[in-house]
Every structure is written in C-alpha cells, then in structure tokens.
Amino acid sequence: QVQLVESGGGVVQPGRSLRLSCAASGFSFNSYGMHWVRQAPGKGLEWVAVIYYDGSNKYYADSVKGRFTVSRDNSKSTLDLQMNSLRVEDTAIYYCARDQSGAWAFDYWGQGTLITVSS
Amino acid sequence: QSALTQPPSASGSPGQSVTFSCTGTSSDVGGYNSVSWYQQHPGKAPKLMIYDVTKRPSGVPDRFSGSKSGNTASLTVSGLQAEDEGDYYCSSYAGSNNLVFGGGTKLTVL
Numbered sequence: 001q002v003q004l005v006e007s008g009g010g011v012v013q014p015g016r017s018l019r020l021s022c023a024a025s026g027f028s029f030n031s032y033g034m035h036w037v038r039q040a041p042g043k044g045l046e047w048v049a050v051i052y053y054d055g056s057n058k059y060y061a062d063s064v065k066g067r068f069t070v071s072r073d074n075s076k077s078t079l080d081l082q083m084n085s086l087r088v089e090d091t092a093i094y095y096c097a098r099d100q101s102g103a104w105a106f107d108y109w110g111q112g113t114l115i116t117v118s119s
Numbered sequence: 120q121s122a123l124t125q126p127p128s129a130s131g132s133p134g135q136s137v138t139f140s141c142t143g144t145s146s147d148v149g150g151y152n153s154v155s156w157y158q159q160h161p162g163k164a165p166k167l168m169i170y171d172v173t174k175r176p177s178g179v180p181d182r183f184s185g186s187k188s189g190n191t192a193s194l195t196v197s198g199l200q201a202e203d204e205g206d207y208y209c210s211s212y213a214g215s216n217n218l219v220f221g222g223g224t225k226l227t228v229l
Binding site: 035037044045046047050057059061095100101103104105106107109110111112 | 122153155157164165166167170171176208210212215216217218219220221222223
C-alpha cells in the first residue's frame with residue numbers, strides 16, 4: 001500500500017535551517033509529482049512546493065521562495081525539503097503529498113512532521 | 120495569491136444534505152477545472168474527496184459530489200453521517216505552477 005512517512009521535524013531558532021525528508025513506498029515514486037503542504041497550528045492548509053516526477057521542475061509558494069528547496073532521489077524514493085532562514089511564521093505541520101495525476105490533486109499524504117520555529 | 124473563500128462553519132443533521140462553497144477568481148477556480156476538496160479530521164492528514172471539480176477517488180462514497188459555476192466551486196454531502204464531521208478544504212490550481220487553498224469549513228453534524 002502507498003505510504004509516505006515524513007521525518008526531520010523539531011524545534012529550531014529563527015534564521016536557522018532544517019531539512020525534512022519524506023520516504024515513499026508502495027508505488028512507482030518516479031512516476032509522480034510530489035508536493036509539500038503545511039498547516040500552521042489551528043490554521044488552514046498552505047501549498048509550499050512541487051517537484052515534478054523526474055525532478056526537472058520545481059516551483060514554490062511566494063512565502064518560501066528563495067528560502068526553501070525541494071529535491072528528490074528517485075533511486076531511494078525519497079523527497080526532501082531544505083528549509084533555510086526559517087521564520088516564526090514557518091511554524092507548521094509539514095506534509096508531503098503525492099500528486100494524483102498531474103492535476104494538482106493530492107491523493108496520498110504523509111502523517112506530517114511538526115516544525116516549530118522559536119527562540 | 121489570495122486564499123479561496125470558504126464559510127468558516129456549516130452544520131446539518133444526520134440524513135440531511137449540506138453544501139460547501141469555495142469562491143475564487145477567474146485566475147483560479149474560474150480558470151481551471153482543477154478544483155479539489157479535502158476532508159480533515161482532528162489530528163489527521165487531509166483526505167482527497169473530490170478532484171477535477173467533479174471526480175471522486177475510489178473509496179469515496181457517492182454521497183460526496185462536486186460542481187462549479189463561474190468562480191465558485193461547491194461540495195455537497197448528501198445523507199449526512201456522524202463520521203462526515205470535520206474540516207473541509209477546497210483547492211484550485213492557480214496557474215504558473217501555483218496552488219491555492221481555501222480557509223476551510225468546519226462541518227458539525229448535529
């Protein structure tokens with residue numbers, strides 16, 4: 001069965017960096033675009049980034065552009081999110097999600113990993 | 120890119136129908152047929168309920184249906200059940216490899 005498992009969350013000071021990972025299994029990882037979506041505590045969902053199935057294209061929300069970098073290793077079925085210059089407002093649960101069919105619909109989600117940016 | 124507009128709350132009794140709205144602009148909801156709806160229970164990851172405006176993933180009951188008119192998309196839940204209670208989010212492709220979510224609607228089953 002399809003599984004997405006995030007890791008790397010924790011508490012970090014403003015301005016520091018953190019790297020999240022998402023381990024995928026149960027499907028042909030190299031055939032799907034993958035996204036990161038975040039949810040601040042008690043708030044709604046916010047799209048963060050997408051990486052195409054082959055890693056050829058990457059796009060970001062304006063709120064993280066220039067600070068976050070998404071990458072993937074199709075040989076290991078892993079998705080990463082490098083987060084630099086973290087801000088208090090980046091505090092959220094970060095989910096990795098599979099793009100069902102290139103239609104920007106997310107049919108499988110990880111359980112999420114919490115990032116808390118605080119001094 | 121501004122978030123899509125959803126009413127903060129909705130409610131209905133078991134067996135009734137409830138419809139959620141999701142209002143955007145011609146640059147997102149009105150411009151693309153890439154509207155999705157997600158259900159989220161407390162402490163859980165979102166679950167895809169509707170994609171491409173009207174399509175249901177396998178396993179989603181046909182009590183859930185989606186539609187769109189102009190810049191507003193809608194999700195209707197018929198025959199409300201207690202397990203339908205939760206938060207519902209819409210999303211839409213917004214062009215230029217960007218996605219926007221709505222603020223969410225909290226459904227209470229009375």
